[in-house]
Amino acid sequence: xxxxRPARAVLAALTGIILAVIYLPLIVVLINSFSTSTNLTWxxxxxxLEWWVKAFRNEGALNAIAxxxxxxxxxxxxxxxxxTLISLALQRFAFFGRDAVSLLVILPIALPGxxxxxxxxxxxxxxxxxxxxxxxxxxxxxxxxxxxxxxNVIARLRRVGMNFEEASAxxxxxxxxxxxxxxxxxxxSALFAGGLLAFALSFDEIIVTTFTAGSxxxxxxxxxxxxxxRPNQAPIVNVIAVVLxxxxxxxxxxxxxxxxxxxVTR
Amino acid sequence: MLQPxxxxxxxxxxxxxxxxxxxxxSRHPRLRLSLLLSAPLFWLGLVYIxxxxxxxxxxxxxxxxxxxxxxxxxxxxxxxxVLTGSLYQTVTLRTLGVAVVVTVVDVLVALPIAFYMAKVAxxxxxxxxxxxxxxxxxxSYLVKAYAWRSVLxxxxxxxxxVAPFGGQTPGYGLPAxxxxxxxxxxxxxxxxxxxxxxxxxxxxxxxxxxxxxxxxSTLRLVVLxxxxxxxxxxxxFSFSLTLGDYITVNIVGGANQMLxxxxxxxxxxxxxxxxxxxxxxxPIVIIFGYLAAVRRTGALDxx
Numbered sequence: 001x002x003x004x005r006p007a008r009a010v011l012a013a014l015t016g017i018i019l020a021v022i023y024l025p026l027i028v029v030l031i032n033s034f035s036t037s038t039n040l041t042w043x044x045x046x047x048x049l050e051w052w053v054k055a056f057r058n059e060g061a062l063n064a065i066a067x068x069x070x071x072x073x074x075x076x077x078x079x080x081x082x083x084t085l086i087s088l089a090l091q092r093f094a095f096f097g098r099d100a101v102s103l104l105v106i107l108p109i110a111l112p113g114x115x116x117x118x119x120x121x122x123x124x125x126x127x128x129x130x131x132x133x134x135x136x137x138x139x140x141x142x143x144x145x146x147x148x149x150x151x152n153v154i155a156r157l158r159r160v161g162m163n164f165e166e167a168s169a170x171x172x173x174x175x176x177x178x179x180x181x182x183x184x185x186x187x188x189s190a191l192f193a194g195g196l197l198a199f200a201l202s203f204d205e206i207i208v209t210t211f212t213a214g215s216x217x218x219x220x221x222x223x224x225x226x227x228x229x230r231p232n233q234a235p236i237v238n239v240i241a242v243v244l245x246x247x248x249x250x251x252x253x254x255x256x257x258x259x260x261x262x263x264v265t266r
Numbered sequence: 267m268l269q270p271x272x273x274x275x276x277x278x279x280x281x282x283x284x285x286x287x288x289x290x291x292s293r294h295p296r297l298r299l300s301l302l303l304s305a306p307l308f309w310l311g312l313v314y315i316x317x318x319x320x321x322x323x324x325x326x327x328x329x330x331x332x333x334x335x336x337x338x339x340x341x342x343x344x345x346x347x348v349l350t351g352s353l354y355q356t357v358t359l360r361t362l363g364v365a366v367v368v369t370v371v372d373v374l375v376a377l378p379i380a381f382y383m384a385k386v387a388x389x390x391x392x393x394x395x396x397x398x399x400x401x402x403x404x405x406s407y408l409v410k411a412y413a414w415r416s417v418l419x420x421x422x423x424x425x426x427x428v429a430p431f432g433g434q435t436p437g438y439g440l441p442a443x444x445x446x447x448x449x450x451x452x453x454x455x456x457x458x459x460x461x462x463x464x465x466x467x468x469x470x471x472x473x474x475x476x477x478x479x480x481x482x483s484t485l486r487l488v489v490l491x492x493x494x495x496x497x498x499x500x501x502x503f504s505f506s507l508t509l510g511d512y513i514t515v516n517i518v519g520g521a522n523q524m525l526x527x528x529x530x531x532x533x534x535x536x537x538x539x540x541x542x543x544x545x546x547x548x549p550i551v552i553i554f555g556y557l558a559a560v561r562r563t564g565a566l567d568x569x
Contacts, residue, residue, distance in 0.1 A: 003385075003386065003481065004481070007481065008386055011378055011381065011382045011386055012382060012386070014378040014379065014382070015378065015379045015382040015383075015395070018375055018378070018379045019379075019395075019398060021449075022398075022399070022402055022449070022452065023402070024417065024423070025410055025413035025414055025417055025449070026402060026405055026410075026413070028413055028416060028417055028423055029405065029409060029410075029413045032416070041421050042416070042421060042422050042423045042426055043423075043426065081305070082305060082306040082309055082310075083306075085302050085303070085305055085306050086302070086303065086306040088302050089299055089302040089303045089306075093295065093298075093299045093302075095299060101303070101307070103557070104307075104310050104311075104314075104315070105306075105310070107314065108310075108314055109503075109506075110502060110506045110553055110557060111318075111506065111510070111549070111550060111553055112506060112507075112509050112510015112511075112525075112526060112546075112549050112553075113507075113510050114510050114512060114526050114529050114530060114546070115318075115321070115510065115529070115546045115549065115550065116314075118321060118529070118533050118539070118542060118543070118546070119314075119317040119318045119320070119321040120313070120314075120317050122317065122320060122321055122324065122539065123313075123316060123317035123320055123321075127316075127317075127320055139313055140313075142309075143309070143310065143313050143314055146306070146309075146310070169292070174284060174285060174288035174289075175288045175291055175292065175298075176284065176288065200403055200404060203404075204403075204404075204406055204407050206407060206408060206513065207510070207512075207513065211533075220406070221406060221407065221408060224406055224408045224409065225408055225513075228408060228409075228412050234412075237408075237409060237412075238409065240406075240409075241405045241406055241409035241410075242405075244404050244405060244406065245401055245402070245404050245405045247404075248400075248401055248403075248404035249397065249401060252396075252397050252400050252401065253397060256393050256396060256397060
């Protein structure tokens with residue numbers, strides 16, 4: 001099949017239109033972050049830098065970002081370890097209950113967040129009798145982040161096969177040496193991509209967080225929910241969203257470069 | 267040339283403790299497997315399955331209307347209420363309908379852009395497009411939902427754009443909910459379909475063309491069967507994320523309620539965890555049904 005010129009043009013146009021729709025609300029957010037109107041009327045009556053100055057001085061927002069980053073980092077680390085272990089087990093071994101284990105991994109993301117949220121809330125408070133805190137949020141987030149790491153790592157393991165590992169073992173390397181020098185380098189970019197998605201998932205999660213955070217922990221989404229409907233805070237929320245999107249380009253670009261570099265050398 | 271040490275071309279490894287553990291583990295794959303699995307299964311089993319089971323058991327208990335505490339007497343009342351109450355039936359059908367429409371819209375939108383990214387764009391553009399699709403994921407869910415509220419409002423940009431042509435914004439309601447949810451989950455649907463298309467070798471498409479297959483039949487007979495699992499994988503995201511959502515419908519849905527809202531009110535304002543757990547059974551059953559139906563396509567390996 002070779003696509004004709006008109007077919008390519010139609011596809012390119014469709015892609016352009018879809019991207020335009022994807023970016024329309026984001027551009028509205030960007031413009032509204034400079035708007036003098038506090039309730040986001042369109043078109044903006046005037047432009048100002050007031051919200052940008054205020055956002056960088058807003059302690060509530062900055063603290064919430066710090067809390068969210070903290071939670072996302074720890075949850076990502078936990079899910080990286082657990083996700084790698086489980087994908088090694090499922091890819092390298094055939095055993096009874098293998099399907100059940102793979103279902104178990106995707107369940108926390110496949111079931112609605114509100115169910116995960118109330119189930120964990122109920123378990124923490126009434127069964128285990130522990131106070132909701134930043135630790136309970138991390139436990140909850142790590143649980144549904146495992147799947148993103150798992151997907152990336154198991155796809156990579158399937159592709160690279162076991163030849164290099166067997167060669168390494170035949171040459172006398174122990175299990176740990178083989179993992180450190182052979183398996184891990186092969187997994188590195190998959191771990192980065194999976195970890196990045198896990199971080200993004202945790203950083204933006206609101207539903208499960210609502211039920212596992214208690215009242216003292218303010219993550220960024222919770223702070224946004226608290227402030228979105230306040231007229232003088234909504235433009236500040238827009239500023240923060242714009243900054244997040246811009247900052248996110250860096251890790252996405254790095255992940256792309258890592259994946260791209262491997263494609264060339266393969 | 268290097269002279270091998272005594273004993274052969276590879277020097278014999280030193281006999282250390284770590285070495286002995288390594289050798290022992292190599293000879294006992296079952297032990298290796300259980301070491302690999304113990305931590306994740308402990309985590310998922312203890313944190314998740316126990317919590318989920320406890321919640322479902324709660325559905326069989328009741329709340330003392332006087333004290334507001336949960337009484338542990340076994341009853342099917344909550345389940346019966348949910349199965350027979352007309353409110354629950356209406357809301358279930360509405361939620362299911364929204365989830366199906368959102369999923370269909372997302373797949374239809376994702377297919378052309380994913381195809382362009384994987385098969386038409388140059389390597390350089392491919393990279394740019396992947397970044398362009400991934401970037402909106404980082405703008406907060408709430409900010410995007412709220413942006414749609416402002417875009418669709420009566421003094422928003424949609425009204426401003428279509429008013430000269432005599433159109434008007436759909437306003438808040440189910441259409442706005444569908445638009446916003448489809449928008450929110452779109453990257454999650456594009457990515458697996460794009461990855462699936464990347465795995466279709468170009469040589470297959472050329473072979474089909476050389477054998478006389480037209481573009482349409484190549485897409486239908488070669489490409490579609492190969493990316494079907496990826497499409498299903500993407501649909502699991504949009505379908506299950508929609509099924510549990512209650513925040514978007516609050517922001518742009520007007521007075522409409524979805525299953526998530528019913529669960530939320532019963533946990534919060536109504537303080538009736540057993541009834542909330544019974545309502546939660548509906549999406550759980552639907553999701554399990556869906557997962558069971560798609561299991562044989564191999565989609566679960568493609569998430």
